[in-house]
Amino acid sequence: MTRLRDRVALITGAASGIGLACARRFADEGASIAGVDLHAPAPEAWKAVEAAAPGAWMVDGVDVRDEDRLREVVDTAAGRFGRIDVLVNAAGVGGGGVAHELDVAEWDRVVDINLKGTFLACKHALRHMVAQGSGCIVNLASVEGLEGMSGTLPYNASKGGVVLLTKNLALDYARHGIRVNCLCPGLIDTPLTAGLTSDDSAPIRDQMIAWHAMKRLGRPEEIAGPALFLASDDASFVTGSALVVDGGWTAGRSIELPGQ
Numbered sequence: 594m595t596r597l598r599d600r601v602a603l604i605t606g607a608a609s610g611i612g613l614a615c616a617r618r619f620a621d622e623g624a625s626i627a628g629v630d631l632h633a634p635a636p637e638a639w640k641a642v643e644a645a646a647p648g649a650w651m652v653d654g655v656d657v658r659d660e661d662r663l664r665e666v667v668d669t670a671a672g673r674f675g676r677i678d679v680l681v682n683a684a685g686v687g688g689g690g691v692a693h694e695l696d697v698a699e700w701d702r703v704v705d706i707n708l709k710g711t712f713l714a715c716k717h718a719l720r721h722m723v724a725q726g727s728g729c730i731v732n733l734a735s736v737e738g739l740e741g742m743s744g745t746l747p748y749n750a751s752k753g754g755v756v757l758l759t760k761n762l763a764l765d766y767a768r769h770g771i772r773v774n775c776l777c778p779g780l781i782d783t784p785l786t787a788g789l790t791s792d793d794s795a796p797i798r799d800q801m802i803a804w805h806a807m808k809r810l811g812r813p814e815e816i817a818g819p820a821l822f823l824a825s826d827d828a829s830f831v832t833g834s835a836l837v838v839d840g841g842w843t844a845g846r847s848i849e850l851p852g853q
């Protein structure tokens with residue numbers, strides 16, 4: 594398991610869900626890990642990362658909207674590990690509402706964390722990647738960045754922005770030997786979607802599960818695998834892509850025929 598041997602991976606949102614699963618998987622594949630998050634990971638969860646990647650470094654209390662703090666952390670990680678080969682942007686939040694009732698503060702919260710935060714982490718990691726002449730970025734977008742969904746305006750707008758941020762960065766930085774891609778997951782079972790597993794939300798959860806051809810939620814590890822692919826040399830000719838990993842959500846509509 595050495596697909597990221599001698600690589601340094603900086604992961605935002607590393608304390609939970611998809612970011613934590615990426616930290617574990619990338620560590621198993623030989624990467625050195627620098628994690629950044631607003632919150633601390635569960636100690637047991639981070640111990641598993643450290644077991645596979647001795648020296649793994651986790652900084653909590655960092656808000657990806659805070660450019661000065663983020664720059665400081667990115668520069669410290671680059672100094673500590675010598676370089677930044679891979680950036681995974683997994684810090685993110687959900688958020689809903691319809692336009693005429695939506696507070697601007699809620700719009701700003703969701704768009705600033707999901708889109709501006711992703712831009713800021715890219716901006717400061719790219720300074721190091723350009724100097725190295727190599728690097729790779731994996732952003733977490735969503736199927737909701739490709740399709741609309743009723744009642745979740747700021748989230749979809751932010752994730753649509755992440756898709757095009759990704760494509761523009763791919764164009765601007767290919768000449769520097771840097772690849773930039775994003776993942777578009779369907780619904781994944783993480784703390785972000787935990788609200789959907791309450792009894793009150795069962796009807797919504799069941800509708801959303803039914804949108805997936807595979808009729809189930811994804812697991813964080815099922816996003817970490819595709820993230821590993823994009824971060825590894827197996828994806829050496831892949832840049833500017835929005836890789837859909839959605840159990841068939843966006844494949845189309847299926848009809849349940851009588852008797853089947």
Ligand SMILES: NC(=O)c1ccc[n+]([C@@H]2O[C@H](COP(=O)([O-])OP(=O)(O)OC[C@H]3O[C@@H](n4cnc5c(N)ncnc54)[C@H](O)[C@@H]3O)[C@@H](O)[C@H]2O)c1
Pocket residue numbers: 605606607608609610611612629630631632655656657658682683684685686687706707710733734735736777778779780781782783784785786
């Ligand atoms: N879970 C899903 O169904 C799903 C589907 C598609 C896309 N995504 C995206 O994947 C990414 C990871 O989501 P997840 O499901 O693992 O969620 P999660 O809630 O488990 O993890 C998100 C992490 O981001 C951190 N975070 C939130 N705001 C932050 C901030 N301002 N600064 C720094 N860190 C912050 C949280 O502390 C948390 O550790 C998000 O961008 C999310 O939108 C998730």
